[in-house]
Amino acid sequence: MSIYLVTGAVLFVLGLVAVLLRDAFVHKLIGINIFISGVFLIFIAGSYGQSADSVATALVLTGLVVSLGASAFSLMLYRSLLKSR
Amino acid sequence: MKAFEKAVWLGAVLFLGLLLGALIMLDPFDPALHRHISASIQNSALSHPVTAVLLDFRSLDTLLEAGVIVLAAAACLVLWPMFFYKPAAFKASVIATYGAFVFPLIAVVATYLLYSGAYQSGGAFQAAALFGGGLILAHLNGSLHLGAIPAVFIRALYSLGLFVFIAVGFLGAAEGSFLQYPQEGRYYLILGIETSLALSLSALLAAFFIQAVERIGR
Numbered sequence: 001m002s003i004y005l006v007t008g009a010v011l012f013v014l015g016l017v018a019v020l021l022r023d024a025f026v027h028k029l030i031g032i033n034i035f036i037s038g039v040f041l042i043f044i045a046g047s048y049g050q051s052a053d054s055v056a057t058a059l060v061l062t063g064l065v066v067s068l069g070a071s072a073f074s075l076m077l078y079r080s081l082l083k084s085r
Numbered sequence: 086m087k088a089f090e091k092a093v094w095l096g097a098v099l100f101l102g103l104l105l106g107a108l109i110m111l112d113p114f115d116p117a118l119h120r121h122i123s124a125s126i127q128n129s130a131l132s133h134p135v136t137a138v139l140l141d142f143r144s145l146d147t148l149l150e151a152g153v154i155v156l157a158a159a160a161c162l163v164l165w166p167m168f169f170y171k172p173a174a175f176k177a178s179v180i181a182t183y184g185a186f187v188f189p190l191i192a193v194v195a196t197y198l199l200y201s202g203a204y205q206s207g208g209a210f211q212a213a214a215l216f217g218g219g220l221i222l223a224h225l226n227g228s229l230h231l232g233a234i235p236a237v238f239i240r241a242l243y244s245l246g247l248f249v250f251i252a253v254g255f256l257g258a259a260e261g262s263f264l265q266y267p268q269e270g271r272y273y274l275i276l277g278i279e280t281s282l283a284l285s286l287s288a289l290l291a292a293f294f295i296q297a298v299e300r301i302g303r
Contacts, residue, residue: 005108006105006108009101009104009105009108010101012104013097013098013100013101013104014097016097016100017093017094017097020093021090021093042108046108046111046114047114047116048114049113049114049116049119050116051119052135053114053116053118053119054118054119054122054123054134054135054137054138055118055119055122055138057135057138058135058138058139058143058146061135061139061210062139062146062147062150064210065150065154065210065286066150066153066154068290068293069153069154069157069158069293070157072157072161072293072294072297073157073160073161073164075297076160076161076164076165076296076297077164079164079297080164
């Protein structure tokens with residue numbers, strides 16, 4: 001078991017803790033992003049054999065960009081919520 | 086520390102142990118798909134497996150991903166609240182150095198990354214991330230006057246990549262299934278898709294940041 005898998009698992013759990021314990025929305029959002037990084041790291045490290053697995057790399061590349069779009073959109077939603085209060 | 090916090094931390098440690106146990110007991114990964122792709126890579130116009138998966142074997146996924154990004158940017162544009170933002174003041178030497186030296190350097194490296202995707206790690210998304218970062222910095226220090234670009238042009242740029250992708254998809258649909266590239270000129274079609282995708286993705290990624298911090302209001 002490589003150090004990358006352990007790091008991914010630790011990031012996963014820490015992000016989960018942040019989502020559960022923090023009250024502020026932005027903290028929760030950062031927690032979700034840490035959580036997602038852990039998932040991506042486990043995905044890449046778990047599929048690494050002699051070389052990087054091409055399908056897993058392509059999937060994670062897609063996921064990275066989509067998660068960025070999702071967090072940008074949720075930040076904008078939160079800002080318009082603050083504005084409307 | 087409250088009881089709830091203690092319980093969450095305890096649960097987290099237990100969950101981490103469970104997760105690590107599961108990862109230890111995981112069967113060794115069998116790269117069956119990777120072998121399949123390595124065997125059929127000569128059918129593709131590209132020699133790097135990751136780029137071949139992204140733009141040749143599973144190009145529909147990449148098309149839908151570009152669609153998701155355009156959709157997210159459109160949603161951000163709808164939500165664009167009025168927000169006063171005063172650009173930070175930089176020394177003139179910093180702005181001039183960035184505009185004249187650093188930004189062109191970023192553009193050159195992004196172009197290299199884009200075109201080297203055909204045979205090594207790289208490609209549209211990596212190039213777009215780099216170039217989008219350059220655009221964000223250029224906007225923040227005001228060295229390139231990005232605000233002076235007409236909004237119509239920028240919106241056209243947002244949808245350029247998706248538009249070219251779908252157009253090429255229907256080009257292939259005439260003689261087969263959707264997104265089946267025609268045999269001749271396959272490499273140049275993929276290159277065209279990558280270039281337009283990188284251009285519009287970098288504009289979109291920069292827009293995610295710029296829209297979130299800026300608005301004209303007073």
